[in-house]
Amino acid sequence: MEHNWDFYAVFIGYEGWWLKGLLVTLVYATGTVVGGLVIGVVCGMGLLANRWWLTAPIHVYVELFRCTPVLVQIIWFFFALPIVIQVDLPGWLAAGIGLTLYMGCFATEIFRGGIISIDKGQWQAARAIGMTYPEMMQHIILPQAIRRMVPPFVNQSVIQFKNTALLYVVAVPDMMYTGYLVVADTYRPLEVYTGVAFAYFLLLYPITQWGKRLEARRDR
Amino acid sequence: MTDSPETEAGKGGRPTLSLRSLRKSYGPVEAVRGVSLDVHAGEVVVIIGPSGCGKSTTLRCLNLLEEPTGGTLRVGDRELDFADRRSLPTGRSLARFRARFGMVFQQFDLFAHKTALENVAIGLVVVRKKPRPEAQRLALDHLARVGLSGMEDRLPRELSGGQQQRVAIARALAMTPEVLLFDEVTSALDPELVGEVLSVMKGLAGDGATMVVVTHEMAFAQDVADRVIFMDQGEVIEEGGAEEVLANPRNPRTRSFLARFRRQEADG
Numbered sequence: 001m002e003h004n005w006d007f008y009a010v011f012i013g014y015e016g017w018w019l020k021g022l023l024v025t026l027v028y029a030t031g032t033v034v035g036g037l038v039i040g041v042v043c044g045m046g047l048l049a050n051r052w053w054l055t056a057p058i059h060v061y062v063e064l065f066r067c068t069p070v071l072v073q074i075i076w077f078f079f080a081l082p083i084v085i086q087v088d089l090p091g092w093l094a095a096g097i098g099l100t101l102y103m104g105c106f107a108t109e110i111f112r113g114g115i116i117s118i119d120k121g122q123w124q125a126a127r128a129i130g131m132t133y134p135e136m137m138q139h140i141i142l143p144q145a146i147r148r149m150v151p152p153f154v155n156q157s158v159i160q161f162k163n164t165a166l167l168y169v170v171a172v173p174d175m176m177y178t179g180y181l182v183v184a185d186t187y188r189p190l191e192v193y194t195g196v197a198f199a200y201f202l203l204l205y206p207i208t209q210w211g212k213r214l215e216a217r218r219d220r
Numbered sequence: 221m222t223d224s225p226e227t228e229a230g231k232g233g234r235p236t237l238s239l240r241s242l243r244k245s246y247g248p249v250e251a252v253r254g255v256s257l258d259v260h261a262g263e264v265v266v267i268i269g270p271s272g273c274g275k276s277t278t279l280r281c282l283n284l285l286e287e288p289t290g291g292t293l294r295v296g297d298r299e300l301d302f303a304d305r306r307s308l309p310t311g312r313s314l315a316r317f318r319a320r321f322g323m324v325f326q327q328f329d330l331f332a333h334k335t336a337l338e339n340v341a342i343g344l345v346v347v348r349k350k351p352r353p354e355a356q357r358l359a360l361d362h363l364a365r366v367g368l369s370g371m372e373d374r375l376p377r378e379l380s381g382g383q384q385q386r387v388a389i390a391r392a393l394a395m396t397p398e399v400l401l402f403d404e405v406t407s408a409l410d411p412e413l414v415g416e417v418l419s420v421m422k423g424l425a426g427d428g429a430t431m432v433v434v435t436h437e438m439a440f441a442q443d444v445a446d447r448v449i450f451m452d453q454g455e456v457i458e459e460g461g462a463e464e465v466l467a468n469p470r471n472p473r474t475r476s477f478l479a480r481f482r483r484q485e486a487d488g
Contacts, residue, residue, distance in 0.1 A: 121329030124285055125388075129343035129395055130319025132312050139346055144333045 003190060010191045014182050021178030022199070028096060028174060029161040035100035036160065037153070040107020047112045058108065065105035071166050073098045078170040095170045099163060106156045114149035115141060154211035158204055165200070175199060236261045236296065236430055237282070237399055243290035243302075244277050251277045253454035254291070259399060262428045266441040266462070269451035270477055275434045278451070279401050282432065283321035284314060295320050296398060319347055322392030323401040326408050328384040330376040336363060336387045337372035340394045347395065362390040366420050382413030386420055393424075400424065402433040438481065442466055450474045 011018065043061070046054045065073065077098030082089045089097075118141050126136040168177035179196045183189045235258035244252040252274040259265050267275045280286040282293065288302040298317065301307055309317050330339050340359035344350045350358070363372055366386040376384050385405055392400060402421065406414045418440050425431060425444045435441065441448055441462055448465040450458040450473075458471045469475045 119329070119332070121325060121327050122331055125323075125325065125329035125331070125391075127285060127315070128283060128318060128321070128323040128325075129391065130315050130347040131343070132315040135315075135346050139342060140331050 005191060006188065007191050007195060010182050010186050010188050010195060014185075017178050017182060018175075021173060021175040024172065024178075025161075025164050025174040025176075026203075028099065028164040028167060028172070029157075032096060032099040032103050032164070033157045033160050036103025036107045039101065039104025040109075040111045043104065043108040044111030044115065047108065048115060061101075062105045062108055065102050066109075070099070070102050070163050071169065073102055074166055074170060091170055092167075092172050095167055095172055099160070099167070102163070103156070103160045107153065110149050110152045110156065113152070114145040117148055118144050151211055151215045154207065154214065158207055158211070161204060161207075162200065233260065235259055236263075237432075238294040239278075239282065239291065240293075241291040242278060242281055242288055242293070244274070244281055244286060245289045251454055252281065252288075255451070255454070255456055257432075257449070257456075259430060259432060261430055263446045264425045264429075264431045264433065264444050265447045265449060266433045266435060266445035267449045267451060268435065268438070268441060268477075269457075273451045274454040275451045276403050279323075279403050279432060279434050282399070282401060283318045283323055284309075285318075285323070315347070319343075319395055320398045321401055322395055322397035322399075323403065324385070324388050324392050324405045326404040328376070328381070328388045328408070330384055330387055330391070332376055335373050335375055336368060336379065336383075336390075339376070339387055340390045343391065343395050359390070359394055362394045363387070365393065365423075366390045367416070380413060381409045382416045385409065385413075385417045389417070389420055389424075398430065400429055400431045402431065402435065404434055404436065406435065406437060436481070438466060438478075438485075450477065452477070 043058045046058050049055070074095050077094045078091050081094045081097065122140055122144075123136065126140045131139070164174055165176040167174050168180055171177060173181075175196055179192045183192045186192070237257070237259040239255065239257040242252050242255045242257075243250065255274070255278050257265070257278070267278065269275045277286055281288045287308075291302050293300045293302070295317075298320075300309070308314075330336075331342065334342060337356060337359050340362050341352070341355040344355035344358055345352055348355075360369075360372060363369060366389050368383060368386055368390065371379065371383060371387075374383075376387070379387065388405075405421075406417050409417065414437070418437060421431070421433070421440070422444055433440075433445070443462075445462040448460065448462050449456055450465060450469070450471070452473050458465055458469060458474045465474065466478065469478060
């Protein structure tokens with residue numbers, strides 16, 4: 001089957017759509033990654049506190065989000081959340097909250113893992129010279145733990161960035177949904193989805209390379 | 221178990237540290253079962269005993285790295301009753317109580333991201349609130365005291381085990397603690413590096429530092445200890461001058477431990 005590739009046909013005249021799609025993707029990716037990081041720090045700290053009434057709900061949250069598909073979460077948050085909490089949330093916000101919580105559950109594990117990877121001996125040495133818990137965290141544990149958290153966090157952020165494409169199922173006009181609209185208009189799915197894939201690659205490749213450099217610097 | 225060991229110590233006056241009937245359980249397991257101990261200023265007390273006898277746990281209870289389940293502890297003018305949970309210090313006051321002690325660990329436990337100098341200075345800056353230049357000057361002095369001048373910019377991983385352990389001693393010394401605690405500080409070292417650490421410790425003892433030392437180095441105990449305590453199964457079995465306990469032990473358990481130990485030494 002012969003196909004006449006024509007990328008101009010899906011781009012010229014649609015620049016405004018694509019630009020908007022790109023911006024929506026970037027905003028969702030940044031927003032959900034930053035939001036997830038905040039959740040990760042808070043819940044990760046909570047897990048370290050060793051109080052069952054704090055750790056139990058966090059474990060439930062983490063496992064719920066880790067063990068259900070993110071696509072199911074997005075759709076559930078879009079349809080069910082506004083009904084459950086009896087607040088009339090716009091769909092884009094409900095879906096965004098879902099994605100943020102998904103990122104948050106992995107960030108929680110990354111944060112906790114980074115902290116507990118610091119050798120117990122250093123904790124006791126810090127306590128033995130008279131540091132309080134916050135002093136120990138600030139001066140001894142976090143500076144080392146954060147360096148170990150960065151590579152897995154970059155990795156998870158890349159996954160999260162790609163997951164924003166799933167938002168198209170609830171009609172959030174990101175790059176993927178924009179592609180769907182352009183296909184409907186031009187009947188050129190090959191060019192459109194090739195272009196979309198290429199755009200994701202161009203955005204993410206530098207991030208993975210940056211992550212590699214950070215890892216190399218850590219190993220030095 | 222002796223309740224008033226000061227007579228044997230041969231040093232009068234109020235002890236710097238006074239521990240009474242210390243108990244520590246982990247669930248159903250009693251690791252320490254009623255240990256009492258007095259340490260006077262300038263005294264070197266060496267605790268020996270088989271693995272799992274509770275000697276390290278006793279040491280770690282002194283600076284509350286482990287929370288005792290019973291007994292009392294007085295350090296200087298501060299008295300703690302472990303049976304009364306709510307009277308025990310927490311948070312900042314617990315941290316500051318710990319700073320009365322300096323502790324050196326088996327695995328050195330230096331802060332891996334900090335240079336030798338920073339390892340020694342950090343407590344002065346963070347805990348003692350000294351200005352950084354003054355802390356660094358003091359840290360350099362303490363590194364010199366343990367024979368590590370010129371090594372101040374090395375990271376722990378760039379130092380030998382013996383050097384790391386000497387940095388750890390300097391880190392403890394820098395805080396000018398009332399009592400120094402040594403927890404099997406040569407056990408993780410290659411045999412040829414043990415001597416440099418022990419000689420630093422001998423120097424400290426000679427300078428009048430108050431020390432409680434958990435060790436398997438009998439020769440060190442012989443040379444430096446004012447008093448030797450033999451522990452087994454969470455209790456003090458025998459206690460006295462180094463000569464008394466190591467050369468002429470009265471208790472059969474002490475005798476068999478020392479005999480076994482000397483056989484191993486000879487075999488090794």
